[in-house]
Amino acid sequence: MDLNLTIDVGNSSTKVVIYSADGTSEVAATTLRGPGIVNRLGNFIGGRPIGAAIACSVAKSVEPLLNAVDAPVKMELTHSSPVPLANGYATPATLGVDRMAAAVGAAALEPSADLLVCDLGTACTYDVVSGSPACFLGGNIAPGVGMRxxxxxxxxxxxxxxxxHVDTPVSMFGSDTTxxxxxxxxxxxxxxxLYYRSLGVDSPRRVILTGxxxxxxxxxxxxxxxPTVTVHPHLVNQGLISILLYNRQ
Incomplete structure (x- = not known):
């Protein structure tokens, strides 16, 4: 049975996840960095039959990656793509497609919950998704750790x-300048x-971290x-598979 391919092109890496035909489980995942990503994407897919592929990017064109995939259905997530989540952003054309995909992924993981979706990478985004009705309400953008x-x-x-680095020991207060x-x-x-989590209307929001x-x-x-926090390494990909299946109904 054909599988589904999702490609999340970020600022510093490209996350690729292959999902089952019904989109309910991950079959394989990898993170690609540096040059030669198109060739390495092909090597990662190998002989797996891909029935549909979807990609999104914060900057670079996804066309070379989608062109390298042998699939009858290919989709690039854009600002005009139908998604299974209402959008309350005042300027939807300026909303990063990765932020929308992450919000869709979070809503799929925690339906009907009021969520704080935090993507902690090159930049940090803190987005709010209401549970009932499910809607992307907006969010804030701040510098990431390296940028700071x-x-x-x-x-x-x-x-x-x-x-x-991710394994750097961290004390509460520094004992030297470094x-x-x-x-x-x-x-x-x-x-x-913690601050944005505390701003829930009736109670602290559930938090989903990625990046x-x-x-x-x-x-x-x-x-x-x-206990109220979930770490999901492929949250944007989770949103992409939800959007792909939504558009194929």
């Missing part, structure tokens, strides 16, 4: 350029997650909050 650290170095005279920069960047994002920093930053959340 580079900005502090660039716009000051003496602060050093430091790099944080530690203070890293802790400030990471714990600043955590504070934003490269999601696993590390989720571990910095207070233990009392963690």
């Amino acid at each position: 650290l580079r900005a502090l170095h660039h716009y000051t005279e003496r602060l050093p350029l430091v790099n944080a 530690d203070a920069l890293i802790c400030g960047a990471l714990r600043g994002v955590v504070a934003e997650v 490269g920093w999601a696993p590390e930053l989720s571990r910095l959340l207070p233990e009392s909050v963690r």
Whole structure:
């Protein structure tokens, strides 16, 4: 039976997930970085029969990737694509398609719930999805961890350029300047997650985290909050498969 292919082209990597024919389970997944992505996409697919493919991108054209896929149905997610979620954004043509896909994916995972959808990557996006009726209400965009650290170095005279990695030890407060920069960047994002979570109308919203920093930053959340938080590594892809199936009904 033919499978479904989803391609999420981000700022620093491309996440590819193959789903079952009915879209309910992941068959295989990979993250591609650097040059030669089109060829490596073909190698990843191998001999698997792909019946339909969908792709979205925050910047680059997805045409070369879709052209490399041998599938009878191909779709690029655009601002005009029908999606199974109402859009309350005032300027839908300016809304990143990855943000909409992540919101659709979150709504599919947690139907009828009021959600805070956090994509913690190159940039951090904090988007709100209402549960009943299901609607994308909007959100905020902030610098990601790496961007914060580079900005502090660039716009000051003496602060050093430091790099944080997902396995960097993080204390509550830095004991030297390097530690203070890293802790400030990471714990600043955590504070934003907690703040936006607290703004639920009747109770704190459920939180879904995705993006490269999601696993590390989720571990910095207070233990009392963690039961209300889900980390999903392929949330945009989850939204893409939901959108693909919605358009094939």
